[in-house]
Amino acid sequence: MAIVQPVDERRCLTGPNARLIGKPGGLRELTTPALVLDLEAFEQNIKAHQHQLNLHGLRARPHAKSHKCAEIARKQIAAGAVGVCTASLHEAEAMLAQGIDNILITSPVVGAGKLKRLMQLLERGAEVAVVVDDQEYAASMAAAAHRSGHVLDVLIDLDLGMGRTGVSNIESALQLVDVACATEGISYRGLQAYSGRVQHITEFAERDHVYTGQLRFLSALIAALDKRGLKPAIVSGGGTGTLALDCREGILTEHQAGSYIFMDVEYGAVTLRASDADPVFATSLFLHSTVISKNVRGQVTTDAGLKSFATDGPLPRVSAGAPVGTAYSFFGDEHGCLTFRTPTDSLPLGSIVAFVTPHCDPTINLHDYLHVVRHDTIVDIWQIVGRGVL
Amino acid sequence: MAIVQPVDERRCLTGPNARLIGKPGGLRELTTPALVLDLEAFEQNIKAHQHQLNLHGLRARPHAKSHKCAEIARKQIAAGAVGVCTASLHEAEAMLAQGIDNILITSPVVGAGKLKRLMQLLERGAEVAVVVDDQEYAASMAAAAHRSGHVLDVLIDLDLGMGRTGVSNIESALQLVDVACATEGISYRGLQAYSGRVQHITEFAERDHVYTGQLRFLSALIAALDKRGLKPAIVSGGGTGTLALDCREGILTEHQAGSYIFMDVEYGAVTLRASDADPVFATSLFLHSTVISKNVRGQVTTDAGLKSFATDGPLPRVSAGAPVGTAYSFFGDEHGCLTFRTPTDSLPLGSIVAFVTPHCDPTINLHDYLHVVRHDTIVDIWQIVGRGVL
Numbered sequence: 076m077a078i079v080q081p082v083d084e085r086r087c088l089t090g091p092n093a094r095l096i097g098k099p100g101g102l103r104e105l106t107t108p109a110l111v112l113d114l115e116a117f118e119q120n121i122k123a124h125q126h127q128l129n130l131h132g133l134r135a136r137p138h139a140k141s142h143k144c145a146e147i148a149r150k151q152i153a154a155g156a157v158g159v160c161t162a163s164l165h166e167a168e169a170m171l172a173q174g175i176d177n178i179l180i181t182s183p184v185v186g187a188g189k190l191k192r193l194m195q196l197l198e199r200g201a202e203v204a205v206v207v208d209d210q211e212y213a214a215s216m217a218a219a220a221h222r223s224g225h226v227l228d229v230l231i232d233l234d235l236g237m238g239r240t241g242v243s244n245i246e247s248a249l250q251l252v253d254v255a256c257a258t259e260g261i262s263y264r265g266l267q268a269y270s271g272r273v274q275h276i277t278e279f280a281e282r283d284h285v286y287t288g289q290l291r292f293l294s295a296l297i298a299a300l301d302k303r304g305l306k307p308a309i310v311s312g313g314g315t316g317t318l319a320l321d322c323r324e325g326i327l328t329e330h331q332a333g334s335y336i337f338m339d340v341e342y343g344a345v346t347l348r349a350s351d352a353d354p355v356f357a358t359s360l361f362l363h364s365t366v367i368s369k370n371v372r373g374q375v376t377t378d379a380g381l382k383s384f385a386t387d388g389p390l391p392r393v394s395a396g397a398p399v400g401t402a403y404s405f406f407g408d409e410h411g412c413l414t415f416r417t418p419t420d421s422l423p424l425g426s427i428v429a430f431v432t433p434h435c436d437p438t439i440n441l442h443d444y445l446h447v448v449r450h451d452t453i454v455d456i457w458q459i460v461g462r463g464v465l
Numbered sequence: 466m467a468i469v470q471p472v473d474e475r476r477c478l479t480g481p482n483a484r485l486i487g488k489p490g491g492l493r494e495l496t497t498p499a500l501v502l503d504l505e506a507f508e509q510n511i512k513a514h515q516h517q518l519n520l521h522g523l524r525a526r527p528h529a530k531s532h533k534c535a536e537i538a539r540k541q542i543a544a545g546a547v548g549v550c551t552a553s554l555h556e557a558e559a560m561l562a563q564g565i566d567n568i569l570i571t572s573p574v575v576g577a578g579k580l581k582r583l584m585q586l587l588e589r590g591a592e593v594a595v596v597v598d599d600q601e602y603a604a605s606m607a608a609a610a611h612r613s614g615h616v617l618d619v620l621i622d623l624d625l626g627m628g629r630t631g632v633s634n635i636e637s638a639l640q641l642v643d644v645a646c647a648t649e650g651i652s653y654r655g656l657q658a659y660s661g662r663v664q665h666i667t668e669f670a671e672r673d674h675v676y677t678g679q680l681r682f683l684s685a686l687i688a689a690l691d692k693r694g695l696k697p698a699i700v701s702g703g704g705t706g707t708l709a710l711d712c713r714e715g716i717l718t719e720h721q722a723g724s725y726i727f728m729d730v731e732y733g734a735v736t737l738r739a740s741d742a743d744p745v746f747a748t749s750l751f752l753h754s755t756v757i758s759k760n761v762r763g764q765v766t767t768d769a770g771l772k773s774f775a776t777d778g779p780l781p782r783v784s785a786g787a788p789v790g791t792a793y794s795f796f797g798d799e800h801g802c803l804t805f806r807t808p809t810d811s812l813p814l815g816s817i818v819a820f821v822t823p824h825c826d827p828t829i830n831l832h833d834y835l836h837v838v839r840h841d842t843i844v845d846i847w848q849i850v851g852r853g854v855l
Contacts, residue, residue, distance in 0.1 A: 465832070
């Protein structure tokens with residue numbers, strides 16, 4: 076048996092394409108499947124998003140679940156964001172390890188082992204807030220924080236209609252606020268009100284109708300809290316799909332949109348703008364893939380399959396490198412099938428085909444590296460430090 | 466901004482549950498979502514599989530795409546396997562870095578950057594073979610190997626009906642063998658004949674019928690090669706679904722089955738045994754998940770969603786920790802929904818629910834750690850070194 080090789084550290088941080096950074100024509104030499112970030116489109120998206128929130132007096136707290144990448148979080152904060160959201164404790168730990176220290180964890184953190192890890196984040200001086208949706212659990216979380224000498228900021232998680240997490244009626248929400256206010260170890264900071272499914276309703280008017288209906292619960296709760304002298308300092312929520320609506324409604328104080336930086340196939344199909352004054356977000360995230368087999372008429376096989384693209388949403392869409400009308404379908408873990416509109420078409424082995432990614436969050440989660448490109452040159456490679464689940 | 470923290474090395478290798486190794490009751494303290502391997506079932510599967518192949522004079526070359534884990538490859542080799550298969554160059558590199566040095570890469574390795582990395586594997590003294598399915602590409606691969614002073618072992622990849630990779634007619638296969646024999650830099654070692662979709666045909670008789678039909682091409686090709694004095698030294702193929710058939714047919718010389726070690730929901734539905742003499746493989750791979758919200762009647766939310774389970778096949782199946790008849794559905798990246806048969810049922814926050822995993826290969830790919838359990842004690846944590854795509 077061969078001797079165990081030490082892992083090359085540079086390789087670990089930037090992957091097998093590190094040698095291509097700054098190399099003219101390096102993009103064509105990329106080993107694939109590789110995620111490619113168009114830096115110009117990405118930077119424009121960040122700028123336009125922050126500008127829109129500034130105009131409406133909303134703070135930005137972009138959701139890092141979309142990118143799981145500390146470099147991107149840093150750029151969002153540099154543009155004006157107050158911090159980031161993470162979907163899990165794992166993502167929060169990954170962000171904090173890279174110096175991103177103002178974090179809202181947008182899902183309840185449950186379990187003794189996880190509470191221990193959460194306390195370790197506080198010990199490291201991070202500004203971390205979490206959401207709660209259960210009185211009894213809020214009390215036991217408070218006890219854990221109190222024992223370790225900390226006070227944990229909490230937002231009350233509201234269920235706007237998904238039935239996933241959160242409380243869905245005013246009475247339960249008020250009781251939770253009372254617990255959060257009365258219990259040592261936790262500090263009531265406000266509310267979280269996120270509506271997931273509504274983000275992807277393609278027609279603006281329909282999304283508007285459904286979402287404003289959902290927001291009535293939030294407005295009523297804020298009014299009830301105000302009456303008790305418990306007006307929330309923070310009301311956090313929103314996504315890329317409701318950005319224009321949240322700007323118009325003015326109920327949220329901070330906004331959690333994440334996908335606007337990338338614009339995947341899903342969001343490409345959604346009408347986002349309420350008016351011509353709203354920004355246009357451009358697709359900045361692509362997957363490059365290589366043609367590896369071409370023995371069947373009318374189709375070729377690429378090296379990007381179930382391990383390269385999320386499979387929960389729409390299919391990847393070819394954006395460059397193949398004839399117009401070429402369709403992608405999954406062909407197993409490591410393979411995709413490209414079917415040509417004209418059966419006599421083909422592509423040579425080694426051809427690079429670029430795709431707009433399906434649902435960007437779980438797609439990013441499959442990868443370790445973002446290859447950052449400006450004017451067809453790879454200018455950097457960013458590690459996706461928050462991928463994984465544990 | 467906080468100072469960037471150094472990554473704890475032990476943590477990196479074994480994850481946040483490292484402190485639970487050997488701890489009585491540690492399994493109940495696992496932070497989740499976490500993959501759990503039942504070592505007893507796993508060891509029995511490895512033993513039974515090797516015994517079956519030994520009986521029929523077939524060499525084992527288990528597919529590491531199912532586990533991507535060097536410890537498992539080592540156990541398979543210790544039991545008698547000649548080496549492993551990997552689905553990609555990336556997996557091969559990960560295996561070799563851990564000392565697994567006899568590898569067949571079962572998909573064409575295409576692209577200049579990848580060929581360079583392939584040559585680096587040879588330079589490190591690995592016994593690596595690859596498949597080819599294109600004459601022109603075989604010649605350019607041979608040239609690359611020759612330039613770097615190596616001879617690359619190749620198998621001719623045959624298409625048994627999927628249309629994904631491989632050649633599908635005898636003439637093309639013979640021409641490829643001729644190229645492989647006549648070209649400096651590559652060495653013709655034999656054939657690969659893998660049939661993917663047929664593995665999951667649930668009824669044994671139907672699978673038998675379809676597969677034996679597909680094997681006619683392989684038998685005819687071997688006869689034609691034999692006539693030319695080019696009988697393949699290696700005929701590699703097969704999966705868990707065709708194991709009994711491959712043992713009966715006696716055409717393959719080495720067998721690539723991978724999933725038999727874990728037995729996921731997909732293979733749980735497939736009749737694998739030709740007779741009572743064939744082994745029974747037991748489910749050894751589970752995902753443990755925690756209940757994190759319980760505010761909706763008749764359902765609870767767990768912390769295992771799209772980032773924990775592959776979504777290309779059947780749904781995860783509850784195996785323990787919830788009432789009989791509880792059904793799982795996806796609830797976003799980080800969440801799953803458990804729906805109870807009796808709407809008055811519920812589960813306390815923090816409850817651990819165990820699942821049989823859907824399609825094991827892409828499920829394993831989502832995780833970094835396997836928590837290895839014997840008699841309810843975590844005895845080790847193995848890293849999934851080959852996950853990822855680049």
